[in-house]
Amino acid sequence: xxxxxxxxxxxxxxxxxxxxxxxxxxxxxxxxxxxxxxxxxxxxxxxxxxxxxxxxxxxxxxxxxxxxxxxxxxxxxxxxxxxxxxxxxxxxxxxxxxxxxxxxxxxxxxxxxxxxxxxxxxxxxxxxxxxxxxxxxxxxxxxxxxxxxxxxxxx
Ligand SMILES: [Zn+2]
Numbered sequence: 001x002x003x004x005x006x007x008x009x010x011x012x013x014x015x016x017x018x019x020x021x022x023x024x025x026x027x028x029x030x031x032x033x034x035x036x037x038x039x040x041x042x043x044x045x046x047x048x049x050x051x052x053x054x055x056x057x058x059x060x061x062x063x064x065x066x067x068x069x070x071x072x073x074x075x076x077x078x079x080x081x082x083x084x085x086x087x088x089x090x091x092x093x094x095x096x097x098x099x100x101x102x103x104x105x106x107x108x109x110x111x112x113x114x115x116x117x118x119x120x121x122x123x124x125x126x127x128x129x130x131x132x133x134x135x136x137x138x139x140x141x142x143x144x145x146x147x148x149x150x151x152x153x154x155x
Contacts, residue, residue: 001132005046008035013046015142017135098123106130113139 002018012035018024024045027033031041081089098121101108105124111117126134126141134141 001135006033006035006043007046008038008040009042009044010035010038010040012037012040094121094123097121100124106134109134109139109141110137113137 002020002024004016004018004021004024005013006016007013014036016024016033018027024033028043033043034041035043101122101124103125105122105126108117108122108124109126112119112122131141
């Protein structure tokens, strides 16, 4: 399973799930990949989104921590957030906007999809198999490894 960061010609960013890069290219050339905001099919692929990888993906925090300190000659860009900061903010937003349903995640996602439960943002644990089954049923889910540091502050 590949998660790709995509962008339409109007600048809308979104994520797409594909079986492989080839599957993406095939669907793209067939005009099957469209922007969820404006239905534009002129889609470009951005760098892949490692934070959304299934399963045991590591949070990018460690990579960021080991990056070299800024050299004196290097211009500072204060407005630019580091990938780590963006990632932490994104996770916090998800945590703030979602209800933790724990191990009932797959059940709850399925119930909402079939109209048996109220539509809302949820988060919880799902196995890789559960996640793939949900995606195959057309239920949009987003695997999101939570950084250990953030997890601890929540408990
Ligand atoms: Zn668009």
